[in-house]
Amino acid sequence: MENIKNIEETIRTYTSAWNETEREAIMKIISQCWAPDATYTDPLTDTITGQEAITELIISSYDQMGPRTFKVLAAPQTHHQSGRFRWLAVRPEGYPAEGMDYFEFDDQNRITRIVGFF
Secondary structure (H helix, E strand, O other), rough: OOHHHHHHHHHHHHHHHHOOOOOHHHHHHHHHHHHEEEEEOOOEEEEOOOHHHHHHHHHHHHHHHOOOEEEEOOOOEEEOOEEEEEEEOOOOOOOOOOEEEEEEEEOOOOEEEEEOOO
């Protein structure tokens, strides 16, 4: 059985990367919670792979969303090294965006896959 507190910390760490604007800060956070060959996809993004790719996606997301603050809405639900969590992106102007991410993680509690829904 997974240690839910460690998974919660992984998800909080990952989500905090989306609140950063500097490439180095994002990469530092991502390297703590993202497996080197992890993948990400969402309705607007083809599957990308790796820490550099997710860092670049976060940086480029400011072009689509502008400034915002991401937060996790509830503790992730997990089983069998997979889970889901709900998030909210609050923007200074415009409506907030809410979504849910499905994720998988390895035995070191690093994210190996995220599929985003919003």
